[in-house]
Amino acid sequence: MSKYLSFQADAFTDRRLLLAALTDLGYRDVEQGEALALYGYQGDRRPETAELVIRRGHVGRLSNDLGFKRTAEGYVPVVSEYDQRTLLGGRFLVRLRTAYSEQAVEEIRRRLAGTVQRTVEGDVVRIRVRF
Amino acid sequence: MREVEFVLDRETGRLEVRIRGILGPACDDVARHARELLGVPVREAPTAEYRLRPAVRPRVRPRGGA
Numbered sequence: 001m002s003k004y005l006s007f008q009a010d011a012f013t014d015r016r017l018l019l020a021a022l023t024d025l026g027y028r029d030v031e032q033g034e035a036l037a038l039y040g041y042q043g044d045r046r047p048e049t050a051e052l053v054i055r056r057g058h059v060g061r062l063s064n065d066l067g068f069k070r071t072a073e074g075y076v077p078v079v080s081e082y083d084q085r086t087l088l089g090g091r092f093l094v095r096l097r098t099a100y101s102e103q104a105v106e107e108i109r110r111r112l113a114g115t116v117q118r119t120v121e122g123d124v125v126r127i128r129v130r131f
Numbered sequence: 132m133r134e135v136e137f138v139l140d141r142e143t144g145r146l147e148v149r150i151r152g153i154l155g156p157a158c159d160d161v162a163r164h165a166r167e168l169l170g171v172p173v174r175e176a177p178t179a180e181y182r183l184r185p186a187v188r189p190r191v192r193p194r195g196g197a
Contacts, residue, residue: 005148005165005172013170074170097144104168105137111164112135123142129135 010093011074012100017107018052018068018075021099025088027066029058038065038078048078059083105129135161148172 012018022030035049041062050067052075059066063086067078077093088095105127109116114131138147148165150158166172 005150005162005175007146007148007165007169007172009170009173011170014168017168094142094144098139098141101137101139101144101146101169104165105139107168108135108161108164112161114135123140125137125139125141127137127139129137130132131135 007101009073010097011071011076012068012096013074014104014107015052015075017100017103020103021096022054024099024103025092025095027054027058030054036067038067040064040080041082050078051075059087063087 012021019030022028031053032051033053034051036051036053038046038048038050038053039056040046041056041064046064048067048069050065051070052068054066056063056065060083063083064080066083068075069078077096079087079092084090084092102125109129112129112131114129117128117130119126133153134151136149136151138149140146146169148162148169150161153161162175
């Protein structure tokens, strides 16, 4: 082994991979723009804005809009406390991070023109890319 | 054979990247792809193998006579 890196940040650096990860989780309708307004479950405008927005109608009856705010570190989720507790059994952000990582690994494999070997042991997925 | 191993924990969302078989800073090219797509790692550690440099010996050719 020549180098070891560990990732678990909440920011998603690549817009295309983030959109693909959201699609993997079933969120295909994503509004894209600049400083889009976010609305709460009662239609109230929230103080935050975001560049990627999933409208609450595509999320759940009592949900708020889900947003992703562009920052220097990447796209940062803007998710209400209620939705963090309830979406995908309270695991929305972990599931999104996992789906995003899978997309990133595939992109790295493509860039390296490598072959892939994948094994799953419980919750742990090992993906070996040889090139 | 050069290898990058990704270990993804679906319980926590943590992703570990282990770059193997690439001597010296050449493995930074692979790490650069990872950083570009995954952001700044919360932990990064070069290993003993990383500190090695590929052995490159200068080739000395005998000069031809003038």
